Amino acid sequence: MRPPALQARGLRASLGQAEVLHGIDLDLPAGRWSCIVGPNGAGKSTLLKALAGLLPHHGEVALLGQPLAALPARRRARQLAWLGQNEGSAEDLTAYDVAMLGRLPHQPWLAAPSAADRAAVERALRTTQAWDWRARPLGQLSGGERQRVLLARALAVEAEVLLMDEPLANLDPPHQADWLLTVRALVAEGRTVVSVLHESSLALQADEMVIMAAGRVVHQGACADAATHRALEAVFDQRLAVRRVDDHWVALPRP
Numbered sequence: 001m002r003p004p005a006l007q008a009r010g011l012r013a014s015l016g017q018a019e020v021l022h023g024i025d026l027d028l029p030a031g032r033w034s035c036i037v038g039p040n041g042a043g044k045s046t047l048l049k050a051l052a053g054l055l056p057h058h059g060e061v062a063l064l065g066q067p068l069a070a071l072p073a074r075r076r077a078r079q080l081a082w083l084g085q086n087e088g089s090a091e092d093l094t095a096y097d098v099a100m101l102g103r104l105p106h107q108p109w110l111a112a113p114s115a116a117d118r119a120a121v122e123r124a125l126r127t128t129q130a131w132d133w134r135a136r137p138l139g140q141l142s143g144g145e146r147q148r149v150l151l152a153r154a155l156a157v158e159a160e161v162l163l164m165d166e167p168l169a170n171l172d173p174p175h176q177a178d179w180l181l182t183v184r185a186l187v188a189e190g191r192t193v194v195s196v197l198h199e200s201s202l203a204l205q206a207d208e209m210v211i212m213a214a215g216r217v218v219h220q221g222a223c224a225d226a227a228t229h230r231a232l233e234a235v236f237d238q239r240l241a242v243r244r245v246d247d248h249w250v251a252l253p254r255p
């Protein structure tokens with residue numbers, strides 16, 4: 001049996017003076033796509049950052065069965081790729097060089113990129129259809145183009161576990177659909193994807209759903225389960241309804 005991709009026990013985190021995560025116990029299965037959903041301010045981004053080791057926290061987090069705190073930084077960076085929200089990145093760097101940043105954990109100190117690094121970057125940029133503007137500076141790209149470069153950077157890591165906060169931000173519907181295909185392909189290879197998504201209908205396409213409210217996990221279950229649908233409707237005060245449309249579960253706004 002594979003250990004969970006990520007495991008949290010008694011996870012607490014504070015932002016400023018306020019505790020935002022109030023003791024979270026969670027197992028995120030390996031080789032699956034899990035989506036974290038919940039109302040604004042529920043603590044979804046904070047949870048994702050704490051799981052990535054990007055935020056000081058109390059309690060324990062394990063990555064692929066190893067305590068996160070004990071993992072050497074480079075090994076952690078090879079095993080866990082991160083796509084954050086509104087991420088700053090050097091605006092003068094070309095899309096190619098931004099994607100190449102994803103290869104840093106694989107490169108010896110100050111070494112030039114290897115053929116394997118270049119191949120991984122090209123694969124990633126082609127996957128997100130960003131290859132054509134590889135020579136353009138990041139600062140000159142539109143919001144959606146930029147997001148596809150940052151997604152390519154995360155893919156270029158070729159990590160076992162990918163954490164993505166609002167990966168669909170600024171993406172038009174065809175590129176949202178491409179993102180779904182990319183995630184499905186990653187999971188088919190045995191990788192783990194954990195994403196925070198606001199679009200409930202897209203989140204329902206995942207394997208597992210983690211529902212948060214007020215700094216706590218209030219439900220975890222398969223996206224196809226009726227109990228998950230009820231929990232999703234409840235956390236949004238019954239303002240959405242989960243329905244079956246064309247073989248997919250969708251969340252419709254309810255007046």
Ligand SMILES: Nc1ncnc2c1ncn2[C@@H]1O[C@H](COP(=O)(O)OP(=O)(O)OP(=O)(O)O)[C@@H](O)[C@H]1O
Pocket residue numbers: 015016017018020038039040041042043044045046047
């Ligand atoms: N720097 C900060 N100092 C104090 N509180 C903060 C800070 N940043 C965020 N918070 C608060 O922490 C809580 C959780 O924020 P977080 O960004 O994790 O929520 P979220 O569920 O991802 O929200 P959203 O859906 O709006 O993106 C919110 O109540 C937010 O106001």
